[in-house]
Amino acid sequence: METDWIWGLVGGLLIGLGGAVYLLGNGRIMGASGIIGGLVDGSGWSTLWERLAFLAGVILMPLLLWPLYNVEISTHLTSNWWVIIGAGLLVGVGTRIANGCTSGHGVCGISRLSLRGIVATVFYILAGGLTLALFRHVLGVI
Amino acid sequence: MRILLSLIAGGLFGAGLFISGMTDTTKVQGWLDVFGNWDPTLAFVMGGAIIPMFFAWRLTRGRHPLVGGDFPALPRPELDHRLIVGSILFGMGWGLAGICPGPAIASITYNGIGGLVFVVAMLIGMGAAPAVGRGLDRVAAAA
Structure with a gap:
């Protein structure tokens, strides 16, 4: 749809706002894999409730917004x-x-402007694009 | 306070992922599919998210978090084998299914049994990561 980019931008701003609250409020970096992974390997058990509250918010908001959409x-x-x-x-x-x-x-x-963040992003986007191209356009699996 | 702020931050994150369409795998794979029907939405999501975070980082200077303590120590700007290999592995999975960790959690209630299986596999992968990382370190040291 031609309005998708607007919703992308609005949603993006909300994501960034969430990151800002997490950073300025709790002094933590909002990384989904770090928040979840710390619960798996035990490195984040000292901040267990903070992590669970974050994940509860992530799961609950789509459920609350769902009824506002009348499309499938x-x-x-x-x-x-x-x-x-x-x-x-x-x-x-x-x-x-x-x-x-x-x-x-x-x-x-x-x-x-973290060097590590920029380099990681370049590599996962390249790897994602190449993998998708291989499995969709060459092998035709996905 | 810490718990409440986490809930709010998570809520904003979840709402943003939902509204932006990032829990829809066709939008994510559409961004990666430069040889197919390319969809630029993800760039707007990423750009939109970076704006508030840019100002947030500026506001951290000379201040402390609301709940007290200090802002996290930032890693040295060094590139190592873990960053590169890990990002490549992540990108491969991201391209295959069109889901990354945030959307996997946000969509857990409406992504069906497949979404649950993805999350379980992701958690197993996360559990195996420390051992895989150590193996990677040995290979890197030998190379």
């Missing part, structure tokens, strides 16, 4: 289990080894 909302997730499981494993391992994902390296890193 779909995530169009693939039904190929191998792709889902493989992608999930790669996203989990990769974001923790790189110490950040789209929110941490992308949003929080680029906004302070």
